[in-house]
Amino acid sequence: MEEIIVTSWMMYFDSETGASSIELYNASKDQYRVAPFMRIPLPWPFSHGMASEKGKEMENIFRPTVNEILENFNIAPSSIRATKMWKRGIINTAKDTVVVPTDDKDTTRWTLAADEIRHAILPWATEVNLEFRVELRNECLMYKDVSTALSYDEDIRNIVSKIQAPMLARVEDLIAGAWRSVTFDGRQPFGVPHGVPVSNTPTVMILVSIGARNLWESVEEQLCRVVEDIIPSGMSISLEILPSNFVC
Structure with a gap:
Protein backbone atom coordinates (compact mmCIF):
# COMPACT_ATOMS: atom_id res chain seq x y z
CA MET A 1 0.00 0.00 0.00
CA GLU A 2 2.84 2.39 0.83
CA GLU A 3 4.30 1.85 -2.66
CA ILE A 4 0.92 2.68 -4.23
CA ILE A 5 0.70 5.93 -2.27
CA VAL A 6 4.23 7.04 -3.18
CA THR A 7 3.71 6.20 -6.86
CA SER A 8 0.39 8.08 -6.93
CA TRP A 9 1.92 11.17 -5.36
CA MET A 10 4.92 11.16 -7.73
CA MET A 11 2.51 11.35 -10.67
CA TYR A 12 1.64 14.90 -9.66
CA PHE A 13 4.42 16.27 -7.46
CA ASP A 14 8.20 16.79 -7.63
CA SER A 15 9.52 16.56 -4.06
CA GLU A 16 12.89 18.08 -5.02
CA THR A 17 11.56 21.30 -6.53
CA GLY A 18 8.14 21.49 -4.88
CA ALA A 19 6.53 21.80 -8.31
CA SER A 20 3.15 20.16 -8.79
CA SER A 21 1.01 19.42 -11.80
CA ILE A 22 -1.73 21.91 -12.53
CA GLU A 23 -4.26 19.13 -11.89
CA LEU A 24 -2.91 18.50 -8.37
CA TYR A 25 -2.80 22.23 -7.62
CA ASN A 26 -6.47 22.68 -8.51
CA ALA A 27 -7.55 19.48 -6.74
CA SER A 28 -5.81 20.63 -3.56
CA LYS A 29 -8.03 23.72 -3.50
CA ASN A 138 -20.25 17.11 -1.34
CA GLU A 139 -22.08 17.99 -4.54
CA CYS A 140 -23.32 21.34 -3.21
CA LEU A 141 -19.90 22.58 -2.08
CA MET A 142 -17.47 21.03 -4.59
CA TYR A 143 -15.98 23.12 -7.40
CA LYS A 144 -18.12 22.98 -10.54
CA ASP A 145 -17.88 26.40 -12.14
CA VAL A 146 -18.63 26.93 -15.82
CA SER A 147 -17.94 29.80 -18.20
CA THR A 148 -20.56 32.17 -19.50
CA ALA A 149 -20.55 35.54 -21.20
CA LEU A 150 -18.60 38.26 -19.45
CA SER A 151 -20.75 40.87 -17.73
CA TYR A 152 -21.90 43.69 -19.98
CA ASP A 153 -21.10 46.17 -17.21
CA GLU A 154 -19.17 48.97 -18.94
CA ASP A 155 -16.80 49.49 -15.99
CA ILE A 156 -15.86 45.79 -16.00
CA ARG A 157 -15.19 45.79 -19.73
CA ASN A 158 -13.07 48.93 -19.54
CA ILE A 159 -10.93 47.41 -16.79
CA VAL A 160 -10.58 44.14 -18.70
CA SER A 161 -9.23 46.06 -21.69
CA LYS A 162 -6.58 47.58 -19.40
CA ILE A 163 -5.63 44.21 -17.91
CA GLN A 164 -5.14 42.33 -21.20
CA ALA A 165 -1.69 43.54 -22.28
CA PRO A 166 0.09 43.43 -18.89
CA MET A 167 -1.51 40.06 -18.12
CA LEU A 168 -0.31 38.51 -21.38
CA ALA A 169 3.18 39.88 -20.77
CA ARG A 170 3.32 38.48 -17.23
CA VAL A 171 1.96 35.10 -18.30
CA GLU A 172 4.64 34.85 -20.99
CA ASP A 173 7.29 35.85 -18.47
CA LEU A 174 6.22 33.32 -15.82
CA ILE A 175 5.06 30.28 -17.79
CA ALA A 176 6.38 30.62 -21.34
CA GLY A 177 5.90 27.34 -23.17
CA ALA A 178 3.21 26.15 -20.77
CA TRP A 179 0.36 28.59 -21.34
CA ARG A 180 -2.12 28.03 -24.16
CA SER A 181 -4.66 30.84 -23.89
CA VAL A 182 -5.74 33.82 -21.80
CA THR A 183 -9.40 34.81 -21.91
CA PHE A 184 -11.83 36.88 -19.85
CA ASP A 185 -15.04 35.03 -18.95
CA GLY A 186 -17.94 35.14 -16.58
CA ARG A 187 -17.78 32.19 -14.17
CA GLN A 188 -20.64 30.70 -12.18
CA PRO A 189 -21.53 27.36 -10.56
CA PHE A 190 -22.98 24.73 -12.87
CA GLY A 191 -26.76 24.76 -12.77
CA VAL A 192 -27.18 28.44 -11.94
CA PRO A 193 -29.35 30.11 -14.62
CA HIS A 194 -27.45 32.33 -17.04
CA GLY A 195 -27.78 36.01 -16.25
CA VAL A 196 -27.97 35.75 -12.47
CA PRO A 197 -25.58 38.64 -11.70
CA VAL A 198 -24.72 37.70 -8.12
CA SER A 199 -23.29 34.36 -9.34
CA ASN A 200 -21.47 35.63 -12.43
CA THR A 201 -17.86 36.44 -11.48
CA PRO A 202 -15.62 38.23 -14.01
CA THR A 203 -12.57 35.97 -14.29
CA VAL A 204 -9.21 35.88 -16.04
CA MET A 205 -9.00 32.31 -17.43
CA ILE A 206 -5.48 31.01 -18.12
CA LEU A 207 -5.25 27.58 -19.75
CA VAL A 208 -1.95 25.70 -19.60
CA SER A 209 -0.66 22.40 -20.98
CA ILE A 210 -2.14 19.24 -19.50
CA GLY A 211 0.15 18.00 -16.73
CA ALA A 212 2.23 21.21 -16.68
CA ARG A 213 4.33 21.44 -13.51
CA ASN A 214 5.26 24.61 -11.69
CA LEU A 215 5.06 26.35 -8.35
CA TRP A 216 1.49 27.19 -9.18
CA GLU A 217 0.60 28.95 -5.95
CA SER A 218 3.43 31.42 -6.54
CA VAL A 219 2.49 31.82 -10.21
CA GLU A 220 -1.14 32.50 -9.31
CA GLU A 221 -0.18 35.04 -6.65
CA GLN A 222 1.97 36.97 -9.12
CA LEU A 223 -0.71 36.96 -11.80
CA CYS A 224 -3.36 38.07 -9.30
CA ARG A 225 -1.09 40.98 -8.45
CA VAL A 226 -1.39 42.19 -12.05
CA VAL A 227 -5.17 42.35 -11.62
CA GLU A 228 -5.00 43.93 -8.17
CA ASP A 229 -2.68 46.70 -9.39
CA ILE A 230 -5.21 47.76 -12.04
CA ILE A 231 -8.74 47.29 -10.68
CA PRO A 232 -10.29 50.10 -8.62
CA SER A 233 -11.29 49.67 -4.99
CA GLY A 234 -14.56 47.80 -4.65
CA MET A 235 -14.28 45.88 -7.92
CA SER A 236 -13.62 42.13 -7.93
CA ILE A 237 -12.07 40.16 -10.79
CA SER A 238 -10.99 36.57 -10.16
CA LEU A 239 -8.26 34.52 -11.82
CA GLU A 240 -8.08 30.78 -12.55
CA ILE A 241 -5.30 28.63 -14.01
CA LEU A 242 -6.64 25.42 -15.52
CA PRO A 243 -5.39 22.58 -17.76
CA SER A 244 -6.01 23.09 -21.47
CA ASN A 245 -8.41 20.14 -21.75
CA PHE A 246 -10.77 22.29 -19.66
CA VAL A 247 -13.81 22.77 -21.89
CA CYS A 248 -16.64 24.22 -19.84
Missing part, protein backbone atom coordinates in the same frame (compact mmCIF):
# COMPACT_ATOMS: atom_id res chain seq x y z
CA ASP A 30 -11.25 21.67 -3.53
CA GLN A 31 -11.59 19.88 -0.19
CA TYR A 32 -15.07 18.61 -1.06
CA ARG A 33 -13.93 15.95 -3.56
CA VAL A 34 -11.63 13.18 -2.35
CA ALA A 35 -10.06 10.10 -3.96
CA PRO A 36 -8.10 7.29 -2.26
CA PHE A 37 -4.37 6.76 -1.86
CA MET A 38 -3.37 10.37 -2.54
CA ARG A 39 -4.76 10.30 -6.05
CA ILE A 40 -6.73 13.25 -7.36
CA PRO A 41 -10.39 12.96 -8.35
CA LEU A 42 -11.16 13.09 -12.06
CA PRO A 43 -10.78 16.82 -12.80
CA TRP A 44 -13.83 18.95 -13.50
CA PRO A 45 -15.42 19.23 -16.02
CA PHE A 46 -16.35 15.58 -16.33
CA SER A 47 -19.14 13.60 -17.95
CA HIS A 48 -20.89 10.56 -16.55
CA GLY A 49 -23.12 7.77 -17.74
CA MET A 50 -24.41 4.32 -16.90
CA ALA A 51 -21.97 1.95 -15.22
CA SER A 52 -20.86 -1.20 -17.02
CA GLU A 53 -22.36 -4.57 -16.07
CA LYS A 54 -19.34 -5.25 -13.87
CA GLY A 55 -19.71 -1.76 -12.39
CA LYS A 56 -23.33 -2.45 -11.47
CA GLU A 57 -22.31 -5.77 -9.98
CA MET A 58 -19.63 -4.00 -7.94
CA GLU A 59 -22.26 -1.59 -6.60
CA ASN A 60 -24.62 -4.38 -5.60
CA ILE A 61 -21.95 -6.52 -3.95
CA PHE A 62 -20.14 -3.81 -2.02
CA ARG A 63 -22.90 -1.37 -1.00
CA PRO A 64 -23.20 -2.97 2.48
CA THR A 65 -19.40 -2.94 2.91
CA VAL A 66 -19.14 0.70 1.83
CA ASN A 67 -21.99 1.63 4.19
CA GLU A 68 -20.20 -0.05 7.08
CA ILE A 69 -16.93 1.73 6.31
CA LEU A 70 -18.67 5.10 6.11
CA GLU A 71 -20.46 4.45 9.39
CA ASN A 72 -17.11 3.66 11.05
CA PHE A 73 -15.86 7.09 9.96
CA ASN A 74 -19.09 8.90 10.91
CA ILE A 75 -19.79 9.85 7.30
CA ALA A 76 -23.47 10.00 6.31
CA PRO A 77 -23.90 9.21 2.59
CA SER A 78 -26.75 10.61 0.53
CA SER A 79 -26.35 7.57 -1.71
CA ILE A 80 -23.81 5.01 -2.85
CA ARG A 81 -23.71 4.43 -6.58
CA ALA A 82 -21.52 3.16 -9.38
CA THR A 83 -21.36 5.35 -12.46
CA LYS A 84 -19.04 5.65 -15.42
CA MET A 85 -17.07 8.94 -15.39
CA TRP A 86 -14.71 10.47 -17.95
CA LYS A 87 -13.02 13.77 -18.72
CA ARG A 88 -15.34 15.96 -20.76
CA GLY A 89 -14.80 15.08 -24.42
CA ILE A 90 -12.17 12.37 -23.71
CA ILE A 91 -14.11 9.11 -23.63
CA ASN A 92 -10.99 6.93 -23.32
CA THR A 93 -10.60 8.19 -19.73
CA ALA A 94 -13.88 6.49 -18.74
CA LYS A 95 -13.88 4.21 -15.70
CA ASP A 96 -16.55 2.82 -13.42
CA THR A 97 -16.51 4.90 -10.26
CA VAL A 98 -17.94 4.27 -6.81
CA VAL A 99 -19.37 7.71 -5.99
CA VAL A 100 -20.38 8.60 -2.43
CA PRO A 101 -22.22 11.94 -2.25
CA THR A 102 -22.70 13.36 1.24
CA ASP A 103 -23.99 16.58 2.77
CA ASP A 104 -21.24 16.43 5.41
CA LYS A 105 -18.93 19.45 5.61
CA ASP A 106 -16.27 17.90 7.84
CA THR A 107 -13.87 16.26 5.37
CA THR A 108 -11.11 15.30 7.81
CA ARG A 109 -11.75 11.54 7.56
CA TRP A 110 -12.85 11.31 3.96
CA THR A 111 -9.47 10.21 2.59
CA LEU A 112 -9.16 7.39 5.13
CA ALA A 113 -12.66 6.21 4.25
CA ALA A 114 -11.88 6.34 0.52
CA ASP A 115 -8.70 4.32 1.12
CA GLU A 116 -10.63 1.61 2.97
CA ILE A 117 -13.37 1.47 0.33
CA ARG A 118 -10.87 0.96 -2.48
CA HIS A 119 -8.89 -1.55 -0.42
CA ALA A 120 -12.09 -3.56 0.22
CA ILE A 121 -13.12 -3.67 -3.44
CA LEU A 122 -9.70 -4.11 -5.08
CA PRO A 123 -9.27 -7.92 -4.72
CA TRP A 124 -12.66 -8.58 -6.33
CA ALA A 125 -12.08 -5.96 -9.05
CA THR A 126 -8.68 -7.45 -9.85
CA GLU A 127 -10.20 -10.90 -10.17
CA VAL A 128 -12.87 -9.72 -12.64
CA ASN A 129 -10.44 -7.38 -14.45
CA LEU A 130 -12.30 -4.16 -13.59
CA GLU A 131 -10.49 -0.83 -13.36
CA PHE A 132 -12.41 1.50 -11.06
CA ARG A 133 -12.24 4.73 -9.13
CA VAL A 134 -13.60 5.79 -5.75
CA GLU A 135 -14.74 9.31 -4.90
CA LEU A 136 -16.37 11.02 -1.92
CA ARG A 137 -17.93 14.41 -2.61
Whole structure:
Protein backbone atom coordinates (compact mmCIF):
# COMPACT_ATOMS: atom_id res chain seq x y z
CA MET A 1 0.00 0.00 0.00
CA GLU A 2 2.84 2.39 0.83
CA GLU A 3 4.30 1.85 -2.66
CA ILE A 4 0.92 2.68 -4.23
CA ILE A 5 0.70 5.93 -2.27
CA VAL A 6 4.23 7.04 -3.18
CA THR A 7 3.71 6.20 -6.86
CA SER A 8 0.39 8.08 -6.93
CA TRP A 9 1.92 11.17 -5.36
CA MET A 10 4.92 11.16 -7.73
CA MET A 11 2.51 11.35 -10.67
CA TYR A 12 1.64 14.90 -9.66
CA PHE A 13 4.42 16.27 -7.46
CA ASP A 14 8.20 16.79 -7.63
CA SER A 15 9.52 16.56 -4.06
CA GLU A 16 12.89 18.08 -5.02
CA THR A 17 11.56 21.30 -6.53
CA GLY A 18 8.14 21.49 -4.88
CA ALA A 19 6.53 21.80 -8.31
CA SER A 20 3.15 20.16 -8.79
CA SER A 21 1.01 19.42 -11.80
CA ILE A 22 -1.73 21.91 -12.53
CA GLU A 23 -4.26 19.13 -11.89
CA LEU A 24 -2.91 18.50 -8.37
CA TYR A 25 -2.80 22.23 -7.62
CA ASN A 26 -6.47 22.68 -8.51
CA ALA A 27 -7.55 19.48 -6.74
CA SER A 28 -5.81 20.63 -3.56
CA LYS A 29 -8.03 23.72 -3.50
CA ASP A 30 -11.25 21.67 -3.53
CA GLN A 31 -11.59 19.88 -0.19
CA TYR A 32 -15.07 18.61 -1.06
CA ARG A 33 -13.93 15.95 -3.56
CA VAL A 34 -11.63 13.18 -2.35
CA ALA A 35 -10.06 10.10 -3.96
CA PRO A 36 -8.10 7.29 -2.26
CA PHE A 37 -4.37 6.76 -1.86
CA MET A 38 -3.37 10.37 -2.54
CA ARG A 39 -4.76 10.30 -6.05
CA ILE A 40 -6.73 13.25 -7.36
CA PRO A 41 -10.39 12.96 -8.35
CA LEU A 42 -11.16 13.09 -12.06
CA PRO A 43 -10.78 16.82 -12.80
CA TRP A 44 -13.83 18.95 -13.50
CA PRO A 45 -15.42 19.23 -16.02
CA PHE A 46 -16.35 15.58 -16.33
CA SER A 47 -19.14 13.60 -17.95
CA HIS A 48 -20.89 10.56 -16.55
CA GLY A 49 -23.12 7.77 -17.74
CA MET A 50 -24.41 4.32 -16.90
CA ALA A 51 -21.97 1.95 -15.22
CA SER A 52 -20.86 -1.20 -17.02
CA GLU A 53 -22.36 -4.57 -16.07
CA LYS A 54 -19.34 -5.25 -13.87
CA GLY A 55 -19.71 -1.76 -12.39
CA LYS A 56 -23.33 -2.45 -11.47
CA GLU A 57 -22.31 -5.77 -9.98
CA MET A 58 -19.63 -4.00 -7.94
CA GLU A 59 -22.26 -1.59 -6.60
CA ASN A 60 -24.62 -4.38 -5.60
CA ILE A 61 -21.95 -6.52 -3.95
CA PHE A 62 -20.14 -3.81 -2.02
CA ARG A 63 -22.90 -1.37 -1.00
CA PRO A 64 -23.20 -2.97 2.48
CA THR A 65 -19.40 -2.94 2.91
CA VAL A 66 -19.14 0.70 1.83
CA ASN A 67 -21.99 1.63 4.19
CA GLU A 68 -20.20 -0.05 7.08
CA ILE A 69 -16.93 1.73 6.31
CA LEU A 70 -18.67 5.10 6.11
CA GLU A 71 -20.46 4.45 9.39
CA ASN A 72 -17.11 3.66 11.05
CA PHE A 73 -15.86 7.09 9.96
CA ASN A 74 -19.09 8.90 10.91
CA ILE A 75 -19.79 9.85 7.30
CA ALA A 76 -23.47 10.00 6.31
CA PRO A 77 -23.90 9.21 2.59
CA SER A 78 -26.75 10.61 0.53
CA SER A 79 -26.35 7.57 -1.71
CA ILE A 80 -23.81 5.01 -2.85
CA ARG A 81 -23.71 4.43 -6.58
CA ALA A 82 -21.52 3.16 -9.38
CA THR A 83 -21.36 5.35 -12.46
CA LYS A 84 -19.04 5.65 -15.42
CA MET A 85 -17.07 8.94 -15.39
CA TRP A 86 -14.71 10.47 -17.95
CA LYS A 87 -13.02 13.77 -18.72
CA ARG A 88 -15.34 15.96 -20.76
CA GLY A 89 -14.80 15.08 -24.42
CA ILE A 90 -12.17 12.37 -23.71
CA ILE A 91 -14.11 9.11 -23.63
CA ASN A 92 -10.99 6.93 -23.32
CA THR A 93 -10.60 8.19 -19.73
CA ALA A 94 -13.88 6.49 -18.74
CA LYS A 95 -13.88 4.21 -15.70
CA ASP A 96 -16.55 2.82 -13.42
CA THR A 97 -16.51 4.90 -10.26
CA VAL A 98 -17.94 4.27 -6.81
CA VAL A 99 -19.37 7.71 -5.99
CA VAL A 100 -20.38 8.60 -2.43
CA PRO A 101 -22.22 11.94 -2.25
CA THR A 102 -22.70 13.36 1.24
CA ASP A 103 -23.99 16.58 2.77
CA ASP A 104 -21.24 16.43 5.41
CA LYS A 105 -18.93 19.45 5.61
CA ASP A 106 -16.27 17.90 7.84
CA THR A 107 -13.87 16.26 5.37
CA THR A 108 -11.11 15.30 7.81
CA ARG A 109 -11.75 11.54 7.56
CA TRP A 110 -12.85 11.31 3.96
CA THR A 111 -9.47 10.21 2.59
CA LEU A 112 -9.16 7.39 5.13
CA ALA A 113 -12.66 6.21 4.25
CA ALA A 114 -11.88 6.34 0.52
CA ASP A 115 -8.70 4.32 1.12
CA GLU A 116 -10.63 1.61 2.97
CA ILE A 117 -13.37 1.47 0.33
CA ARG A 118 -10.87 0.96 -2.48
CA HIS A 119 -8.89 -1.55 -0.42
CA ALA A 120 -12.09 -3.56 0.22
CA ILE A 121 -13.12 -3.67 -3.44
CA LEU A 122 -9.70 -4.11 -5.08
CA PRO A 123 -9.27 -7.92 -4.72
CA TRP A 124 -12.66 -8.58 -6.33
CA ALA A 125 -12.08 -5.96 -9.05
CA THR A 126 -8.68 -7.45 -9.85
CA GLU A 127 -10.20 -10.90 -10.17
CA VAL A 128 -12.87 -9.72 -12.64
CA ASN A 129 -10.44 -7.38 -14.45
CA LEU A 130 -12.30 -4.16 -13.59
CA GLU A 131 -10.49 -0.83 -13.36
CA PHE A 132 -12.41 1.50 -11.06
CA ARG A 133 -12.24 4.73 -9.13
CA VAL A 134 -13.60 5.79 -5.75
CA GLU A 135 -14.74 9.31 -4.90
CA LEU A 136 -16.37 11.02 -1.92
CA ARG A 137 -17.93 14.41 -2.61
CA ASN A 138 -20.25 17.11 -1.34
CA GLU A 139 -22.08 17.99 -4.54
CA CYS A 140 -23.32 21.34 -3.21
CA LEU A 141 -19.90 22.58 -2.08
CA MET A 142 -17.47 21.03 -4.59
CA TYR A 143 -15.98 23.12 -7.40
CA LYS A 144 -18.12 22.98 -10.54
CA ASP A 145 -17.88 26.40 -12.14
CA VAL A 146 -18.63 26.93 -15.82
CA SER A 147 -17.94 29.80 -18.20
CA THR A 148 -20.56 32.17 -19.50
CA ALA A 149 -20.55 35.54 -21.20
CA LEU A 150 -18.60 38.26 -19.45
CA SER A 151 -20.75 40.87 -17.73
CA TYR A 152 -21.90 43.69 -19.98
CA ASP A 153 -21.10 46.17 -17.21
CA GLU A 154 -19.17 48.97 -18.94
CA ASP A 155 -16.80 49.49 -15.99
CA ILE A 156 -15.86 45.79 -16.00
CA ARG A 157 -15.19 45.79 -19.73
CA ASN A 158 -13.07 48.93 -19.54
CA ILE A 159 -10.93 47.41 -16.79
CA VAL A 160 -10.58 44.14 -18.70
CA SER A 161 -9.23 46.06 -21.69
CA LYS A 162 -6.58 47.58 -19.40
CA ILE A 163 -5.63 44.21 -17.91
CA GLN A 164 -5.14 42.33 -21.20
CA ALA A 165 -1.69 43.54 -22.28
CA PRO A 166 0.09 43.43 -18.89
CA MET A 167 -1.51 40.06 -18.12
CA LEU A 168 -0.31 38.51 -21.38
CA ALA A 169 3.18 39.88 -20.77
CA ARG A 170 3.32 38.48 -17.23
CA VAL A 171 1.96 35.10 -18.30
CA GLU A 172 4.64 34.85 -20.99
CA ASP A 173 7.29 35.85 -18.47
CA LEU A 174 6.22 33.32 -15.82
CA ILE A 175 5.06 30.28 -17.79
CA ALA A 176 6.38 30.62 -21.34
CA GLY A 177 5.90 27.34 -23.17
CA ALA A 178 3.21 26.15 -20.77
CA TRP A 179 0.36 28.59 -21.34
CA ARG A 180 -2.12 28.03 -24.16
CA SER A 181 -4.66 30.84 -23.89
CA VAL A 182 -5.74 33.82 -21.80
CA THR A 183 -9.40 34.81 -21.91
CA PHE A 184 -11.83 36.88 -19.85
CA ASP A 185 -15.04 35.03 -18.95
CA GLY A 186 -17.94 35.14 -16.58
CA ARG A 187 -17.78 32.19 -14.17
CA GLN A 188 -20.64 30.70 -12.18
CA PRO A 189 -21.53 27.36 -10.56
CA PHE A 190 -22.98 24.73 -12.87
CA GLY A 191 -26.76 24.76 -12.77
CA VAL A 192 -27.18 28.44 -11.94
CA PRO A 193 -29.35 30.11 -14.62
CA HIS A 194 -27.45 32.33 -17.04
CA GLY A 195 -27.78 36.01 -16.25
CA VAL A 196 -27.97 35.75 -12.47
CA PRO A 197 -25.58 38.64 -11.70
CA VAL A 198 -24.72 37.70 -8.12
CA SER A 199 -23.29 34.36 -9.34
CA ASN A 200 -21.47 35.63 -12.43
CA THR A 201 -17.86 36.44 -11.48
CA PRO A 202 -15.62 38.23 -14.01
CA THR A 203 -12.57 35.97 -14.29
CA VAL A 204 -9.21 35.88 -16.04
CA MET A 205 -9.00 32.31 -17.43
CA ILE A 206 -5.48 31.01 -18.12
CA LEU A 207 -5.25 27.58 -19.75
CA VAL A 208 -1.95 25.70 -19.60
CA SER A 209 -0.66 22.40 -20.98
CA ILE A 210 -2.14 19.24 -19.50
CA GLY A 211 0.15 18.00 -16.73
CA ALA A 212 2.23 21.21 -16.68
CA ARG A 213 4.33 21.44 -13.51
CA ASN A 214 5.26 24.61 -11.69
CA LEU A 215 5.06 26.35 -8.35
CA TRP A 216 1.49 27.19 -9.18
CA GLU A 217 0.60 28.95 -5.95
CA SER A 218 3.43 31.42 -6.54
CA VAL A 219 2.49 31.82 -10.21
CA GLU A 220 -1.14 32.50 -9.31
CA GLU A 221 -0.18 35.04 -6.65
CA GLN A 222 1.97 36.97 -9.12
CA LEU A 223 -0.71 36.96 -11.80
CA CYS A 224 -3.36 38.07 -9.30
CA ARG A 225 -1.09 40.98 -8.45
CA VAL A 226 -1.39 42.19 -12.05
CA VAL A 227 -5.17 42.35 -11.62
CA GLU A 228 -5.00 43.93 -8.17
CA ASP A 229 -2.68 46.70 -9.39
CA ILE A 230 -5.21 47.76 -12.04
CA ILE A 231 -8.74 47.29 -10.68
CA PRO A 232 -10.29 50.10 -8.62
CA SER A 233 -11.29 49.67 -4.99
CA GLY A 234 -14.56 47.80 -4.65
CA MET A 235 -14.28 45.88 -7.92
CA SER A 236 -13.62 42.13 -7.93
CA ILE A 237 -12.07 40.16 -10.79
CA SER A 238 -10.99 36.57 -10.16
CA LEU A 239 -8.26 34.52 -11.82
CA GLU A 240 -8.08 30.78 -12.55
CA ILE A 241 -5.30 28.63 -14.01
CA LEU A 242 -6.64 25.42 -15.52
CA PRO A 243 -5.39 22.58 -17.76
CA SER A 244 -6.01 23.09 -21.47
CA ASN A 245 -8.41 20.14 -21.75
CA PHE A 246 -10.77 22.29 -19.66
CA VAL A 247 -13.81 22.77 -21.89
CA CYS A 248 -16.64 24.22 -19.84
